[in-house]
Amino acid sequence: MTAFPRFTALAESLPPTVPFVGPETQERARGEVFDARLGANESGFGPSPSVIAAIAREAPLSWRYGDPENHDLRMALGAHLELSPECLVVGEGIDGLLGLLARLIVEPGTPVITSLGAYPTFNFHVAGFGGKLVTVPYRDDREDLDGLLDAVMRENAAIVYLSNPDNPMGTWHPATDIVAFAKSLPETTMLVLDEAYGETAPAGAIPAIDALSSMPNVLRFRTFSKAYGLAGQRVGYVFGEAETVSRFHRVRNHFGVNRLGQAASLAALEDQAWLQSVIARVAAARDRIADIARANGLAPIASATNFVTMDCGGDGARAKAILDGLVSRGVFIRMPGVAPLNRCIRVSAAPEAELAIFEQRLPDVLAALM
Amino acid sequence: MTAFPRFTALAESLPPTVPFVGPETQERARGEVFDARLGANESGFGPSPSVIAAIAREAPLSWRYGDPENHDLRMALGAHLELSPECLVVGEGIDGLLGLLARLIVEPGTPVITSLGAYPTFNFHVAGFGGKLVTVPYRDDREDLDGLLDAVMRENAAIVYLSNPDNPMGTWHPATDIVAFAKSLPETTMLVLDEAYGETAPAGAIPAIDALSSMPNVLRFRTFSKAYGLAGQRVGYVFGEAETVSRFHRVRNHFGVNRLGQAASLAALEDQAWLQSVIARVAAARDRIADIARANGLAPIASATNFVTMDCGGDGARAKAILDGLVSRGVFIRMPGVAPLNRCIRVSAAPEAELAIFEQRLPDVLAALM
Numbered sequence: 001m002t003a004f005p006r007f008t009a010l011a012e013s014l015p016p017t018v019p020f021v022g023p024e025t026q027e028r029a030r031g032e033v034f035d036a037r038l039g040a041n042e043s044g045f046g047p048s049p050s051v052i053a054a055i056a057r058e059a060p061l062s063w064r065y066g067d068p069e070n071h072d073l074r075m076a077l078g079a080h081l082e083l084s085p086e087c088l089v090v091g092e093g094i095d096g097l098l099g100l101l102a103r104l105i106v107e108p109g110t111p112v113i114t115s116l117g118a119y120p121t122f123n124f125h126v127a128g129f130g131g132k133l134v135t136v137p138y139r140d141d142r143e144d145l146d147g148l149l150d151a152v153m154r155e156n157a158a159i160v161y162l163s164n165p166d167n168p169m170g171t172w173h174p175a176t177d178i179v180a181f182a183k184s185l186p187e188t189t190m191l192v193l194d195e196a197y198g199e200t201a202p203a204g205a206i207p208a209i210d211a212l213s214s215m216p217n218v219l220r221f222r223t224f225s226k227a228y229g230l231a232g233q234r235v236g237y238v239f240g241e242a243e244t245v246s247r248f249h250r251v252r253n254h255f256g257v258n259r260l261g262q263a264a265s266l267a268a269l270e271d272q273a274w275l276q277s278v279i280a281r282v283a284a285a286r287d288r289i290a291d292i293a294r295a296n297g298l299a300p301i302a303s304a305t306n307f308v309t310m311d312c313g314g315d316g317a318r319a320k321a322i323l324d325g326l327v328s329r330g331v332f333i334r335m336p337g338v339a340p341l342n343r344c345i346r347v348s349a350a351p352e353a354e355l356a357i358f359e360q361r362l363p364d365v366l367a368a369l370m
Numbered sequence: 371m372t373a374f375p376r377f378t379a380l381a382e383s384l385p386p387t388v389p390f391v392g393p394e395t396q397e398r399a400r401g402e403v404f405d406a407r408l409g410a411n412e413s414g415f416g417p418s419p420s421v422i423a424a425i426a427r428e429a430p431l432s433w434r435y436g437d438p439e440n441h442d443l444r445m446a447l448g449a450h451l452e453l454s455p456e457c458l459v460v461g462e463g464i465d466g467l468l469g470l471l472a473r474l475i476v477e478p479g480t481p482v483i484t485s486l487g488a489y490p491t492f493n494f495h496v497a498g499f500g501g502k503l504v505t506v507p508y509r510d511d512r513e514d515l516d517g518l519l520d521a522v523m524r525e526n527a528a529i530v531y532l533s534n535p536d537n538p539m540g541t542w543h544p545a546t547d548i549v550a551f552a553k554s555l556p557e558t559t560m561l562v563l564d565e566a567y568g569e570t571a572p573a574g575a576i577p578a579i580d581a582l583s584s585m586p587n588v589l590r591f592r593t594f595s596k597a598y599g600l601a602g603q604r605v606g607y608v609f610g611e612a613e614t615v616s617r618f619h620r621v622r623n624h625f626g627v628n629r630l631g632q633a634a635s636l637a638a639l640e641d642q643a644w645l646q647s648v649i650a651r652v653a654a655a656r657d658r659i660a661d662i663a664r665a666n667g668l669a670p671i672a673s674a675t676n677f678v679t680m681d682c683g684g685d686g687a688r689a690k691a692i693l694d695g696l697v698s699r700g701v702f703i704r705m706p707g708v709a710p711l712n713r714c715i716r717v718s719a720a721p722e723a724e725l726a727i728f729e730q731r732l733p734d735v736l737a738a739l740m
Contacts, residue, residue: 003613004586006528006558012475015622022625024437043433055429055630059422062634063413063599067394091460096623103473104381121624128621157374188376216374229433243373250384251498252493253465255392259602259627260425266430330412 002292008132019120023332029127035330036238036318036354041307043199043229044350045281048274053229056259056269066259068127078238080269081209087239088266089248092256094196094221094236097248099125101159101219101238104247105190106131107289111155115143117168117341119194122161131159141301141309142171142182145181152189160185163194165201167344168336170303175207181220183209191218196236197305199227200282205304209239216241224261226306227278228268234263282306285349292359296366298345304348316342318369325365331358380478380500389490393702405700406724411537411567413599414720415651417634418644424637425730434628443636449608450483450639451579457609459618460635462626463590464566464606467618470587471529471608474617475560476501481525485734487538487711490539492531501529508711511671511679512541515551515679523561527654528734530555531663533564533689534726537570538706538716540673541731552577561588566606567675569645570652571599575674579609586611591686596676597648598638603631655719662729668715669677676719681705695735701728 023040027033039043046052059176070090078085091097098121106112108130114122116135126133134155136147152160162181165172172179182191198206212218219240225231235257239245268275289308290300299311312319316339323335323345336346347358393410396570397403407414416422429696440460448455461467468491478500484492484627488507496503504525506517513536522530535542543551552561568576582588589610595601605627609615638645659678660670669681682689686709693715705715717728 004557004560004611005562007474007617008477009402011617011620016616016619018619018624019440019622020436022435022438024637025439028441037434040435046430046433048660051432052429055432059425059429060416062425062602063416064407065392065410065412065595065601066391066604068390069395071394071398092623092626095625099623104377107378168460187374190374190376225435231435232432234436234626234628240684246386247377247381249386249388250381253462253469254388254390256462256463256604258631260630261628287646 012357014128026327027126027330032330034332036350036357037332038350038358039334040231041226041305041333041348042231043226043278043306045229045278045355046181047229047268047287048271050271050274051264051267053059055316058260059246059264062259065255066257066262067341068254070257070262073262076266076269079241083209083213083239083284084242087213087242087245089245089252090235090237090238090257091248091252092236093225093234094122094194094223096256097221097236097238098192098232099128100125100248100251101192102117102126102129102131104249105158106286110157111157112156112161112295113148113151113155114161115148117336117338118143118161120331120337121166124264138169141169141341142173143165145173149181149184150231152185157189158190159190161192161194163196165197165205167305168309169341170301170305170307170309172201172205172304175211179207179211182212183299186219187217189217193218193220195220196223196226200279201304214241216244220243224268227275227282228265229278230264230268231260233264234258235265237260247282262358282349285355288308288352289347292355292362296362301344307346309344309346311344320346321342321369322365326361329361329365331361384498389494391671394649396697396702402700406700406720406727407702408718408720408724408728409702409704410601411596411675411718412601413596413676414724415599415640417599417649418523418641418647420644421634421637424698426629428633432629434518435625436627436632440627440632446639447635451609452591452673453579453583453609454612457554457583457612457615458607459615459622460605460607460627461618462606462734463595463604464564464593465491465606465624466604467591467606468562469617469622471502472496473621475528480615481527482529482531483518483521483525483527484531485518487706487708488513488531489537490707492562508539511539511711512536512543514549515543518535519551519554527559529562531559531562531564533566535567535575535674537567537675538679539711540671540675540679542571542575542674545581546573549577549581552582552585555587557587559587560715563588563590565590566593568589568594570649570676574600578710585610586614594635595640597645598635598650599653600631600634603634604628605631607633615706647672652719655725657719659673659719660727662725662732666732671714677716679716681714682693684713688714691739692735693739697733698737699731701731
């Protein structure tokens with residue numbers, strides 16, 4: 001019997017690629033687990049103890065569907081952001097919400113702008129709906145706002161993606177520049193402002209809520225996966241102008257957010273003291289990673305995120321060799337996928353025990369490359 | 371400023387409806403919580419204690435993304451089903467997987483067949499991709515296999531949805547009839563066989579794995595939400611012929627399944643003794659619900675699921691009045707949405723304490739309707 005013949009032409013045209021290979025896949029290939037998990041910008045500082053307690057408390061109620069309105073979490077987020085809850089939708093991580101956003105706007109051929117080397121999962125979703133992805137090179141390791149705007153105008157783009165702070169470089173733009181960029185866009189272009197790393201950014205990097213909240217062509221995406229330490233829970237949120245945000249309800253999987261994730265995120269939001277302590281530890285870990293980099297002749301790039309990207313002083317092949325050396329020695333890291341960013345490796349902030357392993361093994365890796 | 375003008379025409383055409391209103395929404399409207407939660411076919415018997423322990427054990431690792439390959443769970447399911455793991459994809463509940471399936475096959479105008487009054491979330495996803503949904507009435511409170519096949523041929527359908535056992539009626543067809551139905555379909559029609567309630571079905575109702583596993587136009591959907599007692603975790607799976615199943619990888623959200631859900635589902639699968647005890651308790655609860663129904667002059671329909679649907683002996687207005695009466699007295703139940711099924715109410719199997727509340731309040735409701 002032959003293959004099922006009625007998948008859409010678009011589905012048949014999609015490659016079987018995946019945006020990221022998980023560390024567990026690499027561990028299975030290696031036959032042993034990593035000693036240090038520094039590749040996925042997870043927060044090894046963990047969620048708050050109060051969050052772990054909330055999960056344990058809710059676990060016996062896992063037989064109940066979560067509230068499809070995510071009501072309690074949405075109310076708490078609204079209060080936290082001083083934003084009407086109707087301007088906010090909770091979803092299955094930023095990844096899930098980006099998929100919905102692509103579905104709402106992208107059709108075959110729809111022009112979409114992003115930076116060359118920026119978040120692969122966004123690209124995956126755009127390609128998944130047949131969009132025409134146009135990329136703009138980074139400039140000085142930052143997303144190039146002028147270049148993005150030029151591309152938007154030239155391509156008559158329906159979406160422009162911007163991560164601030166940026167992944168994979170860790171750099172950022174000041175809030176004033178982000179707001180100016182947003183306001184310079186045609187109202188026919190949606191700004192997807194990915195603020196996954198917003199909590200660890202310096203003062204002045206993140207626009208005030210009301211600076212953008214009335215613009216129908218701006219959506220801001222945030223997550224409990226990074227500083228809040230809940231990557232495994234798959235809870236993110238998007239906020240913006242109410243009418244724009246309401247479109248997500250037409251296509252979202254209403255019961256999609258898991259119940260323990262709701263409870264954990266609510267508890268995490270309530271424990272701002274833990275968040276502040278994590279932010280301080282992330283800042284210290286960034287300094288520590290930068291010191292290790294410099295001690296080994298690598299050049300750390302100033303970071304507003306929970307990771308440090310460092311220039312390995314060569315081309316993509318050299319950075320890849322360093323990455324491979326670390327991975328083969330039990331240190332999970334990642335690196336940017338395209339030139340010139342791929343002269344760098346990316347190391348996530350983590351507790352000292354894991355950074356010490358990185359510090360210990362990096363010289364061996366570099367020595368082996370001599 | 372006006373609304374964002376570049377949502378797709380399809381997105382703009384979608385109504386803001388939702389497939390189900392959650393009990394929490396009703397509780398907020400009522401200003402008090404339900405005393406008995408018998409409306410969503412959740413398993414009040416709960417997950418296994420070993421599952422709750424597994425969740426608690428994994429909770430401190432919630433900072434890690436789940437394995438995007440769902441490897442351990444997929445291997446365990448493969449062993450359990452005696453199926454190659456490449457024939458199996460894990461996703462964010464059957465709801466999430468149905469959304470992906472619709473995306474893979476449905477374009478504006480694509481004909482899709484389902485039964486009139488069957489699972490609304492499937493319809494939501496088909497409509498969400500612009501499909502032409504054609505419905506076939508139930509016959510004698512069962513999905514009408516002959517009618518469905520006729521509609522498939524007449525409409526040249528790309529998909530036919532069949533739930534066995536059925537929701538919302540609780541009825542079923544023998545496996546031999548399901549297999550015959552599958553084999554009678556043109557190979558241009560995908561059978562979506564929803565087996566969410568398969569664990570509680572009688573012997574002989576569920577086709578053997580290998581009876582359908584080589585057919586590229588059959589996909590079987592199962593879940594940890596029902597008998598396994600993990601509705602809140604959002605973990606379901608789909609299996610079938612490897613090439614067909616592989617299409618999900620092209621569009622799925624690779625990191626979409628939450629980490630605690632993976633751990634919980636794996637532990638649930640390993641505790642088959644708990645599953646068997648729940649199945650026995652569900653059977654006893656079905657009998658108990660049927661007895662309560664008969665004692666009050668309602669006619670229970672024999673059920674293969676974890677709920678009992680009962681004929682209220684009138685039209686939709688009478689059943690709705692009974693439902694409203696129960697809801698206003700703190701008993702959450704649901705009912706089928708369309709005639710003639712909507713002469714019934716639907717009551718989920720649950721522990722005795724909640725069934726006793728149903729037993730106590732139903733006579734009051736009926737008396738108030740006299």
